[in-house]
Amino acid sequence: MKPTPFDRVTGMSLLAIRQWSTCSFCILALLAVISPGSRAQSESASLKTEVQRAMRRATTYFRTNVASHGGYVYHYSIDLSRRWGEGEATTDQIWVQPPGTPTVGLAFLRAWHATGEKMYLDAARETAEALVYGQMKSGGWTNCVDFNPQGNRVARYHIISQR
Numbered sequence: 001m002k003p004t005p006f007d008r009v010t011g012m013s014l015l016a017i018r019q020w021s022t023c024s025f026c027i028l029a030l031l032a033v034i035s036p037g038s039r040a041q042s043e044s045a046s047l048k049t050e051v052q053r054a055m056r057r058a059t060t061y062f063r064t065n066v067a068s069h070g071g072y073v074y075h076y077s078i079d080l081s082r083r084w085g086e087g088e089a090t091t092d093q094i095w096v097q098p099p100g101t102p103t104v105g106l107a108f109l110r111a112w113h114a115t116g117e118k119m120y121l122d123a124a125r126e127t128a129e130a131l132v133y134g135q136m137k138s139g140g141w142t143n144c145v146d147f148n149p150q151g152n153r154v155a156r157y158h159i160i161s162q163r
Contacts, residue, residue: 055111056119062104063123068094069147071101071130085144092148094130096141101127133157 065080066072071094075084082088085095094101105127112120134145137156146153 052115052117055115056117059108059111059119059123063126067126068092069130069133069145070126071095071134071145072104072127074099089144090146090148090151092151093144093146093153094134096131096134096143096145101130101145105131 062072066076068083068091073083073085073089073093073095076082083091083093085093085100089095096102105124108120108124108127111117112124130145131141133147134141134155134157136142142153142155144153145157146155148154
């Protein structure tokens with residue numbers, strides 16, 4: 001397969017980046033299948049503890065290192081210095097379509113539902129607030145929310161028009 005410009009810039013294919021970015025939350029699926037009534041209950045409890053610890057670390061990492069104003073884009077360079085949605089994004093831009101902000105927010109909600117831990121609900125609320133900020137005066141959304149008032153993708157956001 002011929003390398004794309006994206007491959008040359010990041011050193012990874014788009015598929016590898018997508019797999020890496022969604023892998024952090026694949027652990028949620030593991031948590032869902034671990035049941036307290038299984039044969040190897042002690043092994044299951046140990047695995048459940050490890051999965052929950054990994055979920056907390058991944059959530060903390062996403063919230064503190066990956067998020068921008070509570071939102072997300074599609075792809076990130078390994079060192080997080082570059083970000084892409086439908087094209088390269090600034091640090092003040094998030095994307096509204098999957099696999100951007102809504103997908104990550106839903107993963108946080110699923111984690112909260114599976115564990116009951118408040119940190120996941122807080123993380124989901126942050127993503128929701130980013131989407132609320134980006135709602136346009138007309139009631140809809142564009143594909144991108146730009147938090148920089150002088151940004152090149154700013155729209156007539158509902159929240160700004162109320163000020």
